[in-house]
Amino acid sequence: MRPKHLFLLLALIxxxxxEKPRQNVLFxxxxxxxxxxxxxxFELAHTPNLDRFAASGxxxxxxxxxxxxxxxxxxxxxxxxxxxxxxxxxxxxxxxKLHPDWITLPQWFKQHGYxxxxxxxxxxxxxxxxxxxxxxxxxxxxxxxxxxxxxxPLPGDEGMSKDQKSDRVIVLDGNGDGHPENGVADRAIAxxxxxxxQPFFLACGFVQPHSPPTAPRSFFxxxxxxxxxxxxxxxxxxxxxxxxxxxxxxxxxxxxxxxRDASEKEAHEVIxxxxxxxxxxDWNAGRVLDELTKxxxxxxxxxxxxxxxxxxxxxxxxxxxxxxxxEAGARVPLIVRAPGVTPAGxxxxxxxxxxxxxxxxxxLCGLPAPSGVEGRDLSPLLKDPASPWDHPAFTIWSEDGKxxxxxxxxxxxxRYTEYPGSGAxxxxxxxxxHELKNLAEDPSLKDVRAELSAKIAGFSGK
Numbered sequence: 001m002r003p004k005h006l007f008l009l010l011a012l013i014x015x016x017x018x019e020k021p022r023q024n025v026l027f028x029x030x031x032x033x034x035x036x037x038x039x040x041x042f043e044l045a046h047t048p049n050l051d052r053f054a055a056s057g058x059x060x061x062x063x064x065x066x067x068x069x070x071x072x073x074x075x076x077x078x079x080x081x082x083x084x085x086x087x088x089x090x091x092x093x094x095x096x097k098l099h100p101d102w103i104t105l106p107q108w109f110k111q112h113g114y115x116x117x118x119x120x121x122x123x124x125x126x127x128x129x130x131x132x133x134x135x136x137x138x139x140x141x142x143x144x145x146x147x148x149x150x151x152x153p154l155p156g157d158e159g160m161s162k163d164q165k166s167d168r169v170i171v172l173d174g175n176g177d178g179h180p181e182n183g184v185a186d187r188a189i190a191x192x193x194x195x196x197x198q199p200f201f202l203a204c205g206f207v208q209p210h211s212p213p214t215a216p217r218s219f220f221x222x223x224x225x226x227x228x229x230x231x232x233x234x235x236x237x238x239x240x241x242x243x244x245x246x247x248x249x250x251x252x253x254x255x256x257x258x259x260r261d262a263s264e265k266e267a268h269e270v271i272x273x274x275x276x277x278x279x280x281x282d283w284n285a286g287r288v289l290d291e292l293t294k295x296x297x298x299x300x301x302x303x304x305x306x307x308x309x310x311x312x313x314x315x316x317x318x319x320x321x322x323x324x325x326x327e328a329g330a331r332v333p334l335i336v337r338a339p340g341v342t343p344a345g346x347x348x349x350x351x352x353x354x355x356x357x358x359x360x361x362x363x364l365c366g367l368p369a370p371s372g373v374e375g376r377d378l379s380p381l382l383k384d385p386a387s388p389w390d391h392p393a394f395t396i397w398s399e400d401g402k403x404x405x406x407x408x409x410x411x412x413x414x415r416y417t418e419y420p421g422s423g424a425x426x427x428x429x430x431x432x433x434h435e436l437k438n439l440a441e442d443p444s445l446k447d448v449r450a451e452l453s454a455k456i457a458g459f460s461g462k
Contacts, residue, residue: 021199021300022114022199022365022366023199023300023301023302023338023339023364023365023366024199024200024297024300024301024302025109025114025199025200025202025301025302025303025304025361025365026188026202026204026288026292026302026303026304027201027204027303027306028204028285028288028289028305028306029120029121029122029203029204029205029206029305029306029308030205030206030208030209030281030305030306030307030308030333031121031206031209031210032070032209032211032255032307032308032309032321033209033278033281033307033310033311033333034310034311034313034328034329034331034332034333035061035307035333036275036278037282037333038051039051039054039059039335040333044275045275045279046222046223046279046282047279047282048282049282049283049285049286049289049290050282050285050333050335052286053289053337054335054345055345056337056344056345057303057337057338057346058336058343058346058348058381058382058385059335059346059347059348060334060335060336060348060350060352060381061347061348061349062331062348062349062351062352062393062410062412063331063332063333063334063352063353063354064330064331064332064354064393064410065077065308065309065310065330065332065353065354065395066082066353066354066355066393066395066396067083067089067309067396067397067398068309068310068321068322068323068324068325068330068395068397069090069321069322070091070124070125070308071088071091071093071123071127072086072088072089072090072091073308073309073354074122074123074124075123075124076088076355077105077306077354077355077357077358078104078105078106078123078132078358079099079102079104079105079355079358079373080105080355080357080358080359080373080374080375081372081373081374082355082374082394083396083398084396085374086098089401089402089403089404090398090401091124092401093401096129103370104129104131105132105357105358105361106118106122106133106201106203107129107131107132108358108362108367108370109201109361109365109367110132110133110134110201112367112368113198113199114134114198114199114200114201115134115137115196115198115199115200116132116133116134116137116200116201116202116203117133117137117138117191117200117201117203118132118133118138118202118203118204118205119138119184119185119187119191119202119203120184120187120203120204120206120207121205121206121207122203137191138187138191141187141190141191141194142190142193143186143187144186168212169213169214169269169273170212170213171214171215171216172214172215172216172217173217174216175216175218175283176215176280179214180207181206181207181208181214181281181284182284184204184205184206184284185204185206185284185285185287188202188204188288188291189287189288192288192291192295192297193291193295199365204288206281206284208277209274209275209276209281209311210255211255211256213270213273213274213277214273214277215273215276215277215279215280219276219277219279219283220273220276222276223272223275224272225271225272227272228271228272228275230264230267230268230314231313231314231315231434232434233436234264234315234317235314235316235317236261236262236263236317237257237261237317238251238253238316238317238318239316239317240316241316241436241438243437243441244423244425244438245419245422245424245425246422247405247406247419247421247422247423248325248326248417248419248422249316249317250318250322250323250399253318253319253320254320254321254322255319255320255322256319257270257319262314262317267314271313271314274311274313285305289303298339299339300339301339302338302339302364303336303337304335304336304337304357304361305334306332306333306334306335306354307333308332309321309329309332310324310327310328310330310331310332311324311328311329312324312326312328312329313328315328315435323399323406324397325396325397325406325407325408325417326415326427326435327410327415327435328435330395330408330410330415332354334354336382338364341379341383342382342383346385347385348381348385348386349385349412350381350385350387350389350391350412351389351391351392351410351411351412352376352381352389352391352393353375353376353393353394355373355374355375356375356376357375357378358370359373359375359376360378360379360382362377363377363379364379364382392410392455393409393410394407394408394409394456394459395408405419405420406418407456407459409455409456411455413430414427415427415429416440416449416452416453416455416456418453424440424449425438425440426438426439426440426442426445426448426449426452427439
C-alpha cells in the first residue's frame with residue numbers, strides 16, 4: 001500500500017484528535033481600590049483571598065490607570081484606547097454615542113463565539129453597553145435569596161447630618177447577606193455553576209471600597225481606627241504643599257469630607273472603613289475564585305483582578321481619586337493568572353497600563369489582534385515577568401471634561417506631571433513614597449525633566 005493511501009486509511013479509522021477547548025475568562029473588578037493589598041506590600045491589609053490568588057499568578061506592582069475617575073478609566077480599559085482618543089473625560093460621557101462602531105473588550109469576545117456576561121459594575125454606573133453582552137446570559141440562574149441585614153453606624157457616626165451622607169461609615173450585620181455587593185458574587189457563582197456549551201467571558205464588578213465605605217462588622221473588627229497612621233502630609237482640607245503648583249491639588253474633595261474639614265479622629269475612622277471595604281471585596285472575590293476551583297474550571301480559565309484607579313486618603317487633605325495625578329491616585333492593583341502561561345507567585349515591576357488588558361486578553365485566548373486599540377499585549381511579561389519592557393504609562397485629568405488640564409507620565413523611576421499654566425511636578429516614588437518633595441525645579445535634574453517633558457509633548461493619545 002502506498003504511503004498516501006495508508007495515511008488516508010488511518011485518518012478514517014483513527015478517532016479525530018480532540019481540539020483543545022478555548023480558555024474561559026473571569027474578569028474581577030473593584031471600584032476606587034488603591035494598590036493596598038497584602039501582596040502589594042501593605043502590612044495592615046486583610047486580603048487573604050487576593051493574596052492567595054496573587055501567589056498563583058503574576059502580580060503587577062506598577063500598573064496605572066489612564067484617568068483617575070470611574071467612567072473615563074473604565075471606558076479606556078474596555079476600549080483599549082486613551083481617554084484623549086475616546087473623548088470620555090467625565091462620568092456622564094457615553095462612549096457609544098461618540099463612537100457607535102467601536103468594539104469593546106467583551107464585545108470582541110462575543111463576536112468570536114464567547115458567551116459574555118456581567119454582574120455588578122463593569123461600565124460606569126448607570127451607563128451600560130448591551131452590545132457587549134450576550135442577551136439572556138444571566139437569566140434563569142438559580143440564586144439563593146437571603147434577607148437583607150440591617151446596617152449599624154459606628155460610634156460617632158450618629159451625629160452626621162444627611163448632607164454628610166458621603167462621609168457615612170456603613171457597618172452591616174453578619175456577612176452582609178442580602179446586600180447588592182454580595183449579590184454580585186452570588187450571580188457570578190450561579191453563572192459558573194450553569195452549563196455552558198461555549199467558552200465564557202464573565203465580568204464581575206464589585207463596588208467597594210467606593211464611598212460610602214461599607215462592610216460587614218467583622219471586617220471592621222480586624223483593626224482599631226488608630227491602627228492606621230495618618231499620612232505625614234495630612235491636612236483637614238485640600239492643601240497645596242509648598243513647592244507644588246496650585247493645580248496639583250483640587251480645592252475641594254469629590255468623595256469624602258465634601259465641603260467640610262476632616263478631624264484626625266474622623267480620618268482614622270474613615271481610613272479603617274475604606275480598608276474594611278477592601279477586605280469585603282476580597283471576601284467576595286474569594287467566594288468566586290473558590291467556586292471556580294471547586295467546579296474544576298480554574299485549569300481552563302484566565303483570571304484577572306483589576307481596579308479602575310487609585311485613591312488618596314487624606315494626603316494633602318485630599319479624600320478622593322478625582323484630579324489625583326499622584327502615584328496614589330494613578331496606581332492600581334493588577335493580578336493575572338493564565339493557565340499554561342503565567343508562572344506562580346511572580347512579581348512584575350514593569351510599568352504597564354490599564355488599556356493593555358484588551359490586547360492581552362485577546363492574545364491569551366488566541367483571538368485575532370483587535371484593530372484600533374492603543375494598548376500593548378502583556379503576554380511577554382506574563383510568560384517572563386523579567387522580560388525587557390520600556391514603555392511609560394500616561395494618566396491625564398480634565399477639570400472641564402473637554403481638555404486635559406494635567407498630564408502625567410510614569411517611567412520605571414520617575415513620575416512627572418505637567419499642569420499647563422500652573423507648573424510641573426517631578427517625583428521619585430521609590431525615594432519619596434509619600435510624594436512630599438517636588439523635584440521639578442532641581443537644577444541637577446534639568447535633563448531628566450526635559451526628557452520627561454518631551455514624552456508628554458509627544459503623547460497625543462494615539
